[in-house]
Amino acid sequence: MILCVQGPRPILQDTPTVVPLNMPTPSCLQSALQQWDPRKDLRAIASTFCYLEISGWYWGGMTASDAQAVLQAASEGTFLVRDSSHPLYMLTLSVKTKRGPTNVRIQYSCGRFQLDSSSPARPRLLSFPDISSLVQHYVGSGRGTPEDGRTAGMDEVEEQGNKKKRGKEKEERDKADTECSPLVTEARDSAVLLKLKRPLCKPQAFxxxxxxxxxxxxxxxxxxxxxxxxxxxxxxxxxxxxxx
Structure with missing residues (x-):
């Protein structure tokens, strides 16, 4: 009896991936690569943390619960800066508000720092080269007269052209700005206005x-x-x- 046995199949070589070397890089991607400089991020971040270490109100690795405990007995407007527990953020601003301690994340992008916000005023928020400049700006913004209704947590940033407008249009715009704080992380009905008044220094860094x-x-x-x-x-x- 003759048995017909199928022989082994030939090993097929993987088809090599063809990479078109002569294909031009898209202009938008090429422009982004040319403008990107990681050294700017290094300088901005290093400078910020250097200022924070000198300031005395940077508390480093601190949880939200610890920040709440520290600020609970403080007066309204007392604040500190700490490391953020969120993996996508470096720093967080913790401040005592009328409703209690509140945490606001600080965004970083292209050498600039900005307060995080979910409100419509977000596109108009200012950005700063370091955290100390950011905090100083909002503390200064909160020193207006009581009747103007403006606080450090409400950065109604207006363009120069808008400042020249008068009448009903300006009143409606100001009203809209007043109703949306850049530091709001909840619904507008439960918005909290943040007033930055004085930093809380770390006991070890008085x-x-x-x-x-x-x-x-x-x-x-x-x-x-x-x-x-x-x-x-x-x-x-x-x-x-x-x-x-």
């Missing part, structure tokens, strides 16, 4: 007398470089050019 003097100088002098002081003192003042 500011020295030298640093307090530097803050006082920065509050009263627009350009410290023109002060009649020795070089080392001028450099010390310029290391932290903020008022908080």
């Amino acid at each position: 500011p020295s007398l030298q640093h307090l003097t530097r803050l006082t100088i920065n509050k009263h002098v627009a350009c410290s470089a023109h002060l009649p002081l020795p070089g080392p003192l001028l450099r010390y003042i310029q290391e932290y050019p903020f008022q908080l």
Whole structure:
């Protein structure tokens, strides 16, 4: 008896992937690659954390529960900056509001920092090169007169052209801006207006007398470089050019 046995199948080689080397890169992608510079991110982030370490109100790795416990007995407007527990964010602003401690994430993109928001005012929010500039801006925005209704948590950023408009159109726009805070993470009906007034310094990083003097100088002098002081003192003042 003759048995017919099928022989082994030939091993088929994988078809090589053909990569068109001569295909041009899309202009939009090529432009993005040319403009992208990771060193700018490194400088911006390093500068921000350097300022935060000097400030005294950066609490580092701190949970939302710990921040709530620290701010619970504080007055309204007291705030601190801490590391964010969200993997997509670096930092979070924790502040005591009328309803209690509230946390606001800080966005970072292309060397700029901006408060996170789900409100319609988000496209008009300002961005800053570092956290200290961001916080100082909102603290300064909250020092208006009580009747104007504007707070540090309501950044009604208006373009120069809009500032020239008057009458009913401006009133309606101002009303819309007032109803939507850039720091809102809930529904508009439960919106919380944040007033940034004073930082809460970490006990281990309580500011020295030298640093307090530097803050006082920065509050009263627009350009410290023109002060009649020795070089080392001028450099010390310029290391932290903020008022908080």
